[in-house]
Amino acid sequence: xxxxxxxxxxxxxxxxxxxxxxxxxxxxxxxxxxxxxxxxxxxxxxxxxxxxxxxxxxxxxxxxxxxxxxxxxxxxxxxxxxxxxxxxxxxxxxxxxxxxxxxxxxxxxxxxxxxxxxxxxxxxxxxxxxxxxxxxxxxxxxxxxxxxxxxxxxxxxxxxxxxxxxxxxxxxxxxxxxxxxxxxxxxxxxxxxxxxxxxxxxxxxxxxxxxxxxxxxxxxxxxxxxxxxxxxxxxxxxxxxxxxx
Amino acid sequence: xxxxxxxxxxxxxxxxxxxxxxxxxxxxxxxxxxxxxxxxxxxxxxxxxxxxxxxxxxxxxxxxxxxxxxxxxxxxxxxxxxxxxxxxxxxxxxxxxxxxxxxxxxxxxxxxxxxxxxxxxxxxxxxxxxxxxxxxxxxxxxxxxxxxxxxxxxxxxxxxxxxxxxx
Numbered sequence: 001x002x003x004x005x006x007x008x009x010x011x012x013x014x015x016x017x018x019x020x021x022x023x024x025x026x027x028x029x030x031x032x033x034x035x036x037x038x039x040x041x042x043x044x045x046x047x048x049x050x051x052x053x054x055x056x057x058x059x060x061x062x063x064x065x066x067x068x069x070x071x072x073x074x075x076x077x078x079x080x081x082x083x084x085x086x087x088x089x090x091x092x093x094x095x096x097x098x099x100x101x102x103x104x105x106x107x108x109x110x111x112x113x114x115x116x117x118x119x120x121x122x123x124x125x126x127x128x129x130x131x132x133x134x135x136x137x138x139x140x141x142x143x144x145x146x147x148x149x150x151x152x153x154x155x156x157x158x159x160x161x162x163x164x165x166x167x168x169x170x171x172x173x174x175x176x177x178x179x180x181x182x183x184x185x186x187x188x189x190x191x192x193x194x195x196x197x198x199x200x201x202x203x204x205x206x207x208x209x210x211x212x213x214x215x216x217x218x219x220x221x222x223x224x225x226x227x228x229x230x231x232x233x234x235x236x237x238x239x240x241x242x243x244x245x
Numbered sequence: 246x247x248x249x250x251x252x253x254x255x256x257x258x259x260x261x262x263x264x265x266x267x268x269x270x271x272x273x274x275x276x277x278x279x280x281x282x283x284x285x286x287x288x289x290x291x292x293x294x295x296x297x298x299x300x301x302x303x304x305x306x307x308x309x310x311x312x313x314x315x316x317x318x319x320x321x322x323x324x325x326x327x328x329x330x331x332x333x334x335x336x337x338x339x340x341x342x343x344x345x346x347x348x349x350x351x352x353x354x355x356x357x358x359x360x361x362x363x364x365x366x367x368x369x370x371x372x373x374x375x376x377x378x379x380x381x382x383x384x385x386x387x388x389x390x391x392x393x394x395x396x397x398x399x400x401x402x403x404x405x406x407x408x409x410x411x412x
Binding site: 013015118120123124125127131137138139140141142143144146147149150151152153161162163164165166188190214215218228232233234235236237238240241 | 373374375376377378379380381382383384385386387388389390391392
């Protein structure tokens with residue numbers, strides 16, 4: 001059972017291949033994403049994050065508190081390269097909400113009894129169990145120069161996958177230490193981590209680091225990365241190859 | 246775990262990694278590079294006559310404990326590892342350059358060239374990251390990962406522009 005819907009301004013796909021997969025499971029997941037979008041979208045004036053940025057609320061929801069704490073933790077772990085504070089001083093936690101929400105949605109699916117599934121939102125992925133034919137879920141890394149092609153196939157085996165890049169929306173990520181720099185050298189970096197939340201928050205930071213990003217991931221236990229530069233040369237962490245078999 | 250591999254470990258990653266993997270997958274792994282424990286024996290030979298070191302002392306490719314990482318124990322020179330199997334993609338062989346007691350360069354002499362593998366495998370110096378030219382793969386995957394960021398801002402901007410443009 002598989003369905004894609006546009007929520008949070010991006011396509012979100014959920015596939016559950018268990019025999020007892022039900023529409024109820026999918027609805028639970030999509031409802032969750034819709035609720036998170038209402039809460040965290042900086043494009044919605046009524047969202048909690050928009051109210052927070054307008055200083056209209058004093059008390060944070062548990063979810064907002066958790067996300068802001070995660071963002072601060074990530075900022076510290078990435079030498080400030082991950083920073084949800086924008087140049088105008090407002091907060092935009094979208095760099096962490098996606099991975100966080102996918103991870104929570106995966107927990108939700110498991111709570112509903114699903115064991116073999118994946119959730120993909122805007123290119124970030126959490127798999128669980130196996131595909132319909134019992135095979136490992138396979139993930140293709142998109143060619144940053146041709147979005148209809150893939151240039152690498154990996155088998156995350158339950159780990160999370162997130163890709164950060166500049167090629168679909170222009171440079172949406174900037175180097176907080178040098179905001180005017182255009183990050184043109186590295187086009188995309190795909191990070192595999194213990195789960196999609198971990199992969200997402202470090203992918204965002206690693207991309208902002210440019211060429212040093214993949215070296216940063218190399219230092220992190222439990223993470224691998226595959227970055228692609230403007231010349232089409234990929235640089236990967238030393239154990240990345242273990243994901244390709 | 247800090248992933249700053251010791252020099253031996255680095256060689257194991259490049260040369261042995263393939264061999265280890267191959268050994269676990271295939272009984273046809275090159276015997277010369279894999280011992281009974283499945284570990285790589287990348288014992289090297291000095292190819293630079295001026296290097297003044299011997300492979301036995303050099304320990305390049307010796308997958309010893311990470312505790313050895315802190316001391317410079319390698320003699321300067323250029324060392325060529327044995328051919329390792331990277332089945333099913335072919336063989337891999339590297340040349341390590343030691344300078345100032347440290348591994349400063351790894352050249353890939355023989356690279357996997359079979360189907361499914363890109364043809365520009367190389368290695369940087371520090372840390373030992375692997376590079377390759379990207380190559381389009383078959384499309385038979387379950388899921389695709391890419392930097393598909395949300396386009397809501399674009400849509401909002403377009404909507405507002407169109408609103409202004411409307412008569």
